[in-house]
Amino acid sequence: MPGAEADPEVLIVGGGPVGLTARALLARWGVRTTLVEKHTELSPFPRSRLVNVRSMEIYRLLGLAAPLTDRAFAPEYGRIRFRDTLCDRDFATAAMVGVNAPVPESPETGVLTSQDRLEPLLLAAADTPVRFGVELVDLAEEADGVVAVLADRRGGERTRVRARYVLASDGANSTLRPLLGIGTTGPGALGSFTTVVFDADLSRWCARRPAGVYFTAHGSFGPVHPEGGWMWFGVTPDDAADADWPGLVSRALGPGAGVRPEVRRVQHWVMNAFVAERFRHGRVLLAGDAAHALPITGGLGMNTGVADAHNLCWKLAGVLRGWAGPALLDTYGTERLPVAHRTLDQTVAGTRLMVEVQSRRHEQLRSGEATSDPVELPWSDRYFAQLGLVLGVAYRSRAVLTDTPSSPGPADPSAPGTDYVPTPRPGHRMPHLWLAPGRSTLDACGEWFTLFTPDPARWVQRLGGPWPSRVEALTAEQADSCALGAHGALLVRPDGHIAARWPDAPPSDTALRRALAAVTGSAGG
Known part of the structure; x- marks a missing residue:
């Protein structure tokens, strides 16, 4: 096995928004980091699409809020609309408070943007080593640090890296979490889904009623970038390997659309719902989806992980620089685990409410009521604000x-x-x-x-x-x-x-x- 690399103080495993945010925060403290990401590049998929008001406050401190806002959708897209098909009229709608307009409780406004727009900004926010196409395959703890075995997925070369601490932000399918014997609690996998990114002119049905998400009975639609592009996501069909994706999306648009979408990318994924039993194992700390995988309802998954990094990084810096004791790191799990559980409960409840809206609509149609009648939402219009959960977090430790x-x-x-x-x-x-x-x-x-x-x-x-x-x-x-x-x-x-x-x-x-x-x-x- 080749010789060791230059030793970082913190090895970050996972190059999604949470790992990249942690890298940028630690760089401001002068902490030496190396980030490894098993994929060979940043995600080309839209994936996480909402940067909430608390995350924007954190990115404001990193100097990223303004460039994020400049490339994001206008505030009027901070709304959810329910339709039978995309071509139909709304039968319900709800605002994302804190995104659709400023709130007096914050200097920032949340934005609707795509992960493929966020990650390059985060990558450029620090000048510390990043290794794509490299995966952590094993690790061992020593008295004063961790020895990690890294494998280059392209050439197979293996290296050892010593670090004082490891920050595991390697996603819901984390390598490190099971390697450390950390279990999870919660419903687990909620289903298999597919996202299709495509090009089509849908302005006829959406330009006058913009939204971040259009929920329909045939899957959900959303604009990808302000300058163009769309995404559809829904339950993965049984014949996914042979599926006619342009045809499937076309049918979901509605029989009168007359649009044949040009498919750009297709990605299959599992919607998970769990929280790790603990966020720390010795010198390894979990963050983001590795610590808590949340349903996509409300866009809280990535944002909860960004708040993890914000809570953890100053504590790591204090321990590494000697002005904090090692026990300070125990407060990370003490503070963030309850938040993860409350957020999981919120997103699971939100998912059920989404289903309830669709169920009410189906009942309305079956009973022969006028299809133009709106559906009374089973929540207040402020449900999607979540400001109490996002800004009202209270730590006890x-x-x-x-x-x-x-x-x-x-x-x-x-x-x-x-x-x-x-x-x-x-x-x-x-x-x-x-x-x-x-x-x-x-x-x-x-x-x-x-x-x-x-x-x-x-x-x-x-x-x-x-x-x-x-x-x-x-x-x-x-x-x-x-x-x-x-x-x-x-x-x-x-x-x-x-x-x-x-x-x-x-x-x-x-x-x-x-x-x-x-x-x-x-x-x-």
């Missing part, structure tokens, strides 16, 4: 100090899948406030801990120790909206979640340093 003086409001004010209620409680995302034109409180977070306070002079002298940190001034009005007195403060983690809160003056000169030591599990206090 040793990396959040909930024993600081009392905080206002209910324990979990945001109901998953519905409304989001900003709160300054520890564990929650820092509320978005405009610090200056175009500059949000979320922009003040980054590769450091941020202390938000209306009294910077009192707090800045209490900083110290090994932790990267900054102080950010709040106006009296902003402090009041965060339920802070004239000398209070919020300590916010690099991932934008509140770590600790002091409504009034610090209880002692060492309170801030002791809080940072407790949050990071270090001895620097």
Whole structure:
């Protein structure tokens, strides 16, 4: 076996959006990474198509939100429409709140775009090694790291790479998860599906009523790129190997369409629904679909994985740079596993509601009711907002100090899948406030801990120790909206979640340093 490559601090396995996001985040911390991807190139398929508002906030910090928005669909495409066939009129519709228009709770708006537009931007966001066509086939843990065996899928050459940690983002069919003996819980495979990418002029039926997805009784349609292209996806037919894909898509369009689509690509895939039993095994950490495979309803799969990376990467950086203790990595699973389970429940429920809409329509047609009558949706129009689930995530772990003086409001004010209620409680995302034109409180977070306070002079002298940190001034009005007195403060983690809160003056000169030591599990206090 040939000699070892240059050793990375973190070996990232999987070059989809989650692995590429982790690579870009770790690069901002100066962490040496190598990413390996078993496929020989970035995905040419549209696949994941929704970048929600929280992911856009994360990409804003990486400088990618503006170029993503520039190449994405216009906000009016942030809508779902239900039709009998694509050529028919809508019998139901719902908005994707947070995508179809800005929301005041965020400086960003989610976008509808295709994975093949997102991944090149992510790839260019860091200048660290990426090896396509290379697969991890074995690994062994040592006292201070991991030895991974990598196989080049084109030439068969094998190499050994040593890393301090491995971040496994290698998808629902992960090699690493079973290799580590990590099981899964949940429904499992929900069915086999096929995506067909094709060219056709469908403007007659869609230009005046744009949407990201058109659900029909014969599969679902969606525009691929603003400049053209379409995709159809539905249940894989029994005769898939010999299927007439142009004919199948043509029939799904409707008998009156008179369109013969030009098929570009066909991909078969399995819709999975599970969560890994744990997200960490020693020095290997799971993220994205390797940790939780979610049904596509609501577009939460990729976005949940992006949030995984955001939660994990600052913790890896802290451990590798010595200002955090190794136990901080345990909080990754403690914080993200409950989110994965809630999100799985939400997407499974959403899938059932989609089926219910179609069932109501079939019953309407069977009973002879007027086909132009709308179907009353079994949810509010805000169902697809999911802002409570996306922005209202509340972490509970040793990396959040909930024993600081009392905080206002209910324990979990945001109901998953519905409304989001900003709160300054520890564990929650820092509320978005405009610090200056175009500059949000979320922009003040980054590769450091941020202390938000209306009294910077009192707090800045209490900083110290090994932790990267900054102080950010709040106006009296902003402090009041965060339920802070004239000398209070919020300590916010690099991932934008509140770590600790002091409504009034610090209880002692060492309170801030002791809080940072407790949050990071270090001895620097």
